[in-house]
Amino acid sequence: xxxxxxxxxxxxxxxxxxxxxxxxxxxxxxxxxxxxxxxxxxxxxxxxxxxxxxxxxxxxxxxxxxxxxxxxxxxxxxxxxxxxxxxxxxxxxxxxxxxxxxxxxxxxxxxxxxxxxxxxxxxxxxxxxxxxxxxxxxxxxxxxxxxxxxxxxxxxxxxxxxxxxxxxxxxxxxxxxxxxxxxxxxxxxxxxxxxxxxxxxxxxxxxxxxxxxxxxxxxxxxxxxxxxxxxxxxxxxxxxxxxxxxxxxxxxxxxxxxxxxxxxxxxxxxxxxxxxxxxxxxxxxxxxxxxxxxxxxxxxxxxxxxxxxxxxxxxxxxxxxxxxxxxxxxxxxxxxxxxxxxxxxxxxxxxxxxxxxx
Numbered sequence: 001x002x003x004x005x006x007x008x009x010x011x012x013x014x015x016x017x018x019x020x021x022x023x024x025x026x027x028x029x030x031x032x033x034x035x036x037x038x039x040x041x042x043x044x045x046x047x048x049x050x051x052x053x054x055x056x057x058x059x060x061x062x063x064x065x066x067x068x069x070x071x072x073x074x075x076x077x078x079x080x081x082x083x084x085x086x087x088x089x090x091x092x093x094x095x096x097x098x099x100x101x102x103x104x105x106x107x108x109x110x111x112x113x114x115x116x117x118x119x120x121x122x123x124x125x126x127x128x129x130x131x132x133x134x135x136x137x138x139x140x141x142x143x144x145x146x147x148x149x150x151x152x153x154x155x156x157x158x159x160x161x162x163x164x165x166x167x168x169x170x171x172x173x174x175x176x177x178x179x180x181x182x183x184x185x186x187x188x189x190x191x192x193x194x195x196x197x198x199x200x201x202x203x204x205x206x207x208x209x210x211x212x213x214x215x216x217x218x219x220x221x222x223x224x225x226x227x228x229x230x231x232x233x234x235x236x237x238x239x240x241x242x243x244x245x246x247x248x249x250x251x252x253x254x255x256x257x258x259x260x261x262x263x264x265x266x267x268x269x270x271x272x273x274x275x276x277x278x279x280x281x282x283x284x285x286x287x288x289x290x291x292x293x294x295x296x297x298x299x300x301x302x303x304x305x306x307x308x309x310x311x312x313x314x315x316x317x318x319x320x321x322x323x324x325x326x327x328x329x330x331x332x333x334x335x336x337x338x339x340x341x342x343x344x345x346x347x348x349x350x351x352x353x354x355x356x357x358x
Contacts, residue, residue, distance in 0.1 A: 015125065022118070030322040033340040033350055036166070036194070036301050038222040040271040040343070050260050054253055063248045063255065070255045073262045074230050078216065081207035085238040088250050092193060092217040092229030093119050099189065099213075100127040102241045103157040111156035113142060115167060115330035117191065120160045132156060136332060140168040140295065140303075142176045148183050157186040163202055164194050167326045167338040169297035171200055181212060189213045189231075194220050194299035196272040197279070203232075210234055218258055220300060222268045226257045275300050279341045285351050291358050300341045306358055309335040315357025321350050
């Protein structure tokens, strides 16, 4: 903040001044495989149909009851159980922030395994809540004893369980997850951002609990640019959390795009199937690549460890392939890169760039 006038600088919270903004890498001219986006665009015929629908919207009016049509469509798509309700966010990032705001009572804290999605900790810090990060094991599994000990000690208001996890891409042991849920005195949020690529979902078990919320996003479904996150939970609980949601947080363009996509869910399901097939091809190639260790994935990304992550990252970028260097995020991720699964052509070029950059 060195360029901010001193009189204004003192208005900004000290902890905010010391924070680093969420970094978005410049991807111009590069094969973009750093952000777990679906690499497939809408077919041209659907692009034209969507354009006509968006062009006919009343952009001069605030969002209307049509947003409830999206809530119902998502509830049906996700097979939400009876007695539950659904809350929408401008991406799951907003839902994470709203949860921290809703649960900001004296002494409240948020707990999550590390390494994990950075927004869990960031939302806690911005809301002034204590964040407790519990390291995973060396193989990126939940540390059952450490998690249960931390829950007993801190009694967190919110526990985040990513299913599968980012950036490690793995599904954690269901028995351990059930022990965490049983031990929790606050909310447990199962974050299924990567559900379209996962072999499992918690949706068939969520109805057993009164304190478990299930959060998803349409970003990995194929609408990262549309910014729609949704969270399901017991109706009365969702009603309380929904009180902190800003009015009109979902634009008319966003909800109409999402409704259109759900009407063509088969197109996106075929894309997800292709991404899962490409993931298998990538994993097979990575597992025989000298100097590379690749972990099994239930998401549209693969975590790999290389001899020198910075050198390899820079080498791949020089070869026009952009991935994510996560090696500084947490000690357990030393020399790790996160590779997004792209199209068949993207993946061939990524493998070549990786091999040449080791």
